[in-house]
Amino acid sequence: MSDEVHVPIEHEMDVVTARQKGRELAAANGFTGTDQTLLALAISEIARNIVSYAERGEVVLSVVRDGVRRGIMVVARDEGPGIADIELAMRDGYSTARSLGVGLPGAKRVMDDFQVDTSPGKGTTVTMRKWLR
Amino acid sequence: MAVPILKQGNVLIASIQAALSDRDLMKLRDELTDSVGRFRSRGVVIDVTALDVLDSFATRTIRGIAYTAKLRGATTVVVGIQPDVAFGMVQLGLALEDVPTALDLEEGLTHLQKKMSKKARYRVG
Numbered sequence: 001m002s003d004e005v006h007v008p009i010e011h012e013m014d015v016v017t018a019r020q021k022g023r024e025l026a027a028a029n030g031f032t033g034t035d036q037t038l039l040a041l042a043i044s045e046i047a048r049n050i051v052s053y054a055e056r057g058e059v060v061l062s063v064v065r066d067g068v069r070r071g072i073m074v075v076a077r078d079e080g081p082g083i084a085d086i087e088l089a090m091r092d093g094y095s096t097a098r099s100l101g102v103g104l105p106g107a108k109r110v111m112d113d114f115q116v117d118t119s120p121g122k123g124t125t126v127t128m129r130k131w132l133r
Numbered sequence: 134m135a136v137p138i139l140k141q142g143n144v145l146i147a148s149i150q151a152a153l154s155d156r157d158l159m160k161l162r163d164e165l166t167d168s169v170g171r172f173r174s175r176g177v178v179i180d181v182t183a184l185d186v187l188d189s190f191a192t193r194t195i196r197g198i199a200y201t202a203k204l205r206g207a208t209t210v211v212v213g214i215q216p217d218v219a220f221g222m223v224q225l226g227l228a229l230e231d232v233p234t235a236l237d238l239e240e241g242l243t244h245l246q247k248k249m250s251k252k253a254r255y256r257v258g
Contacts, residue, residue: 012155019186020152037186037217041225044188048155092226102189106225 005061007047009078015047018059025061026072030132039072039130042107046076046126049103054080054123064129071112071131079123086116136161138168144176144245145169145207146238150183158194165198169205175252176245177202180238182213192227199232208248210234212241 005025007018019040026036043059050057057078064073083089092105104126108114111128118124134157139146145168147161165177179195181187187195199209210233214222222228235241 016152016154023185034217034220037221038224040186041188041221044186045225048188048190102226106189106227109226110221110224 003063007059007061008056009047009050009058009076010056012048012051015044015051018047018061019043022059022061022072022074025063026130029063029070029072031072031130032133035130035133038110039074042110042128042130043074043076045103045107046074046128049124049126050076050078050080054078057123066131069131071129073127073129074111076126077123078125082120082122082124083116083118084120086118090116136164138164140168140172140174141242143172143174143249144178144242145172145174146178146180148180148183152184152186153191155190155194158191162194162198162201166201166205169202169207174207175249177207177209178238178241178245179209179211180213180241181211181218182215182237184218185215187214187218187222187227189225189227192222192229196229196232199229208233208245210241210244212236212238 005021007014007021009018022043023036023040026039047059060075062073064071090105092102107128112131113129115127134151136147136149147165195211202209211229212235214234233244235244
């Protein structure tokens, strides 16, 4: 299995594909069932944001190493409208679309590292990692 | 992928077989709402045993199905949430709120039978 998986996100079905690929990669690298589920859940939320707000983008999954630590890195990229108020978007319960407003803050909670780079009109990149325990 | 809906007496059982897209979930919602009226069902079981992830959209849609069915006179019970799925929902802060849940199909049907016989008693009394 290649260490980097690209999943184009254009349709809502791609959200399912992205989270399944994430789970597969996590399983192949020794993650527990619980951590596979948490990773799949975070990918699902972030990939859905692409479909809901940016229409298209991609999710790139890869295996990363930091010293002896091994983990899965998820990069979700789009060239959509960007997030005008990132502080607000990171707040639980805040949503401008058809959701519960847990997407970004929820994904941050279940991952170990989480970073959002966004600029209005240019797009959003979410980078998140989960380390093997 | 379409979700088969089985009719058993006055209960509808929607047994989800594989990962669903958002559109599949919305289709299930529409079909269940319609079937509750067509079959005059008093109970709905949504079996999610086969699902390995319940994210915010799925949670919200299932909640929506339960509320809609309630307005049509039927009680919904969600069964088969797997341990890891439940853990993930808690971590993400997802809740089914007042939608009843049960361990499996059998428990879910028992819950509905109890609920329905209670309602029948009220009606008589």
